Amino acid sequence: MKAMFLMLCAVFAFTFTACSDDDDPVDDAATQVAGAYTGELNVYMTATGDEPIATDTKTITLSKKTENTVDLVINNFTLTVFTLPVELGNVTIPNCTLSGADGNYSFSGEVSLSNITVPIVGQADCKVQFTNAQVSGNTLALPLVIEVYQPGTTEDLGLGITANFTGTK
Numbered sequence: 001m002k003a004m005f006l007m008l009c010a011v012f013a014f015t016f017t018a019c020s021d022d023d024d025p026v027d028d029a030a031t032q033v034a035g036a037y038t039g040e041l042n043v044y045m046t047a048t049g050d051e052p053i054a055t056d057t058k059t060i061t062l063s064k065k066t067e068n069t070v071d072l073v074i075n076n077f078t079l080t081v082f083t084l085p086v087e088l089g090n091v092t093i094p095n096c097t098l099s100g101a102d103g104n105y106s107f108s109g110e111v112s113l114s115n116i117t118v119p120i121v122g123q124a125d126c127k128v129q130f131t132n133a134q135v136s137g138n139t140l141a142l143p144l145v146i147e148v149y150q151p152g153t154t155e156d157l158g159l160g161i162t163a164n165f166t167g168t169k
Contacts, residue, residue: 039167
């Protein structure tokens with residue numbers, strides 16, 4: 001009887017297995033890319049060619065909205081154009097949809113701003129937009145296009161301002 005009891009215990013010991021809680025859940029896309037990225041912002045104008053007209057250190061934040069969307073935030077966004085500051089203020093480009101997987105994501109977005117003071121030009125409206133921004137691991141590559149318009153119109157002033165940001169979190 002004792003031998004059968006020990007045999008039964010041995011069978012139960014080999015039959016039951018434990019599941020490990022060591023498996024980490026996979027974070028959603030927005031959680032993976034959310035954070036503050038600090039790096040260099042180079043500003044260009046069509047008239048000046050491939051040489052940047054200004055270089056500045058910036059921090060750009062990606063804030064999670066949903067599992068697949070983020071808000072892009074640039075606080076105190078100032079572009080220096082030929083030593084003249086163009087202050088865009090706090091710029092938020094909302095609801096940028098992420099696509100990709102495994103730590104490599106791309107996204108696009110745009111926002112319109114009104115009553116920006118542009119030296120020499122005066123008051124203007126502008127649109128800040130980007131396509132195909134890339135997050136790869138902890139690195140953000142963000143190509144920006146800043147279009148400047150006569151207030152209340154869609155007449156582009158033709159300044160051809162672009163900027164490239166590369167930063168890490």
